[in-house]
Amino acid sequence: MLAGKRILLIIGGGIAAYKSLELIRGLQDQGAAVTPVLTRAGEEFVTPLSVSALAATAVHRDLFDLTAEAEMGHIQLSRSADLVVVAPATADLMAKMAQGLANDLASTLLLATDTPIMLAPAMNVRMWDHAATQRNIATLRADGVQLVGPNEGGMACGEFGPGRMAEPNEIIAAITAHFRQGLLSGRRVLVTSGPTHEPIDPVRYIANRSSGAQGTALAAALRDQGAEVVFVTGPAEVPPPDGVEVIPVQSALEMQAAVQAALPVDVGVFAAAVADWRVSSASDRKLKKSKDGLPVLEFAENPDILKSVAQMGTGRPPLVVGFAAETNDVVDNATAKRLRKGCDWIVANDVSPATGIMGGAENAVILISEQGAEAWPRMGKAEVARQLAARIAAHIAATTGDTQ
Numbered sequence: 001m002l003a004g005k006r007i008l009l010i011i012g013g014g015i016a017a018y019k020s021l022e023l024i025r026g027l028q029d030q031g032a033a034v035t036p037v038l039t040r041a042g043e044e045f046v047t048p049l050s051v052s053a054l055a056a057t058a059v060h061r062d063l064f065d066l067t068a069e070a071e072m073g074h075i076q077l078s079r080s081a082d083l084v085v086v087a088p089a090t091a092d093l094m095a096k097m098a099q100g101l102a103n104d105l106a107s108t109l110l111l112a113t114d115t116p117i118m119l120a121p122a123m124n125v126r127m128w129d130h131a132a133t134q135r136n137i138a139t140l141r142a143d144g145v146q147l148v149g150p151n152e153g154g155m156a157c158g159e160f161g162p163g164r165m166a167e168p169n170e171i172i173a174a175i176t177a178h179f180r181q182g183l184l185s186g187r188r189v190l191v192t193s194g195p196t197h198e199p200i201d202p203v204r205y206i207a208n209r210s211s212g213a214q215g216t217a218l219a220a221a222l223r224d225q226g227a228e229v230v231f232v233t234g235p236a237e238v239p240p241p242d243g244v245e246v247i248p249v250q251s252a253l254e255m256q257a258a259v260q261a262a263l264p265v266d267v268g269v270f271a272a273a274v275a276d277w278r279v280s281s282a283s284d285r286k287l288k289k290s291k292d293g294l295p296v297l298e299f300a301e302n303p304d305i306l307k308s309v310a311q312m313g314t315g316r317p318p319l320v321v322g323f324a325a326e327t328n329d330v331v332d333n334a335t336a337k338r339l340r341k342g343c344d345w346i347v348a349n350d351v352s353p354a355t356g357i358m359g360g361a362e363n364a365v366i367l368i369s370e371q372g373a374e375a376w377p378r379m380g381k382a383e384v385a386r387q388l389a390a391r392i393a394a395h396i397a398a399t400t401g402d403t404q
């Protein structure tokens with residue numbers, strides 16, 4: 001799963017360049033956005049047109065391309081990716097990298113970038129075995145560059161041995177593994193999000209103003225920490241993030257069933273604004289106006305999903321995080337709520353209308369744990385999510401003594 005990942009793919013000059021076309025496809029199938037760069041030598045093997053048509057974006061070719069410089073600049077291009085992949089990485093390109101040369105677009109990008117680099121070498125077996133190449137590889141490895149392949153086998157030049165470029169699926173697996181190195185890699189995390197809709201009849205329901213923005217941002221941030229995320233969401237305004245397992249629900253009862261089915265998990269984050277009550281007298285037919293008077297709705301209490309998971313005993317997630325939307329006495333109410341619900345942390349916020357938090361882009365939270373209350377400065381919901389996901393990841397790593 002490479003959803004949302006931006007890959008800068010540098011295609012060097014080698015017969016294996018034709019495999020880069022398949023690589024672009026495969027990366028896109030996994031949800032990655034690929035920005036291609038083609039070296040002059042690469043152009044001898046694949047055409048700029050085929051590369052840009054497949055990548056569905058312009059292919060960068062020239063260091064002194066004034067349009068590109070005006071629009072983006074090669075420094076920015078080199079940094080606007082999550083990973084730089086060089087495939088095929090020729091002996092020449094690796095030698096330039098090892099020496100820090102920057103005399104064309106590819107080598108300049110590789111020198112200017114502050115993004116991790118992965119190379120898929122491809123060359124004749126003697127070139128690979130040559131002491132100079134091996135020296136360069138040792139230098140590049142020491143510089144933190146990752147290598148995938150080369151494989152051993154018959155080559156286009158008729159010789160046999162190491163030097164064949166790794167297959168596109170192997171490169172994609174290496175890229176996926178690279179992004180899984182977060183502290184939550186191998187961990188399963190449940191996030192509930194959004195409002196619930198409690199039916200009155202088949203066309204009417206009771207809802208609340210939750211947009212699902214904070215829960216969605218959290219699911220994405222936990223995914224970025226390497227977690228496998230199960231995202232149980234009510235009918236939210238914002239779309240669910242890519243790269244997570246989405247379980248859409250409508251009512252609190254459906255949300256509870258989905259949560260139970262998602263267990264066991266390592267972390268449960270309950271960001272949903274669950275309706276406290278449902279209409280117990282919900283009709284399976286549309287209510288009609290009647291001269292006998294107004295309809296009377298009867299209510300029943302919804303199950304407290306957070307509480308039931310936090311207090312489940314065997315099988316309880318090692319970390320259970322609840323949210324508390326309060327309009328007054330935030331710390332006192334949220335502190336009491338943490339104890340009442342039995343969860344480990346409460347992320348509390350003031351949702352009184354004057355704050356503009358409910359449905360807005362920013363949040364000001366207070367993290368309440370056994371250690372007390374910690375007020376965070378007001379920041380964007382994505383930043384709150386990022387910092388919370390980092391705290392969760394650090395906590396799990398510390399308490400299990402295992403960073404996987």
Ligand code: C5P
Pocket residue numbers: 192252270271272273274275276302303304305306307321322323324325
């Ligand atoms: O009690 P209150 O609704 O303020 O608690 C908020 C916290 O409890 C949130 O984490 C919310 O997701 C969770 N909750 C729940 N099920 C409910 C009500 C709230 O999981 N029925």
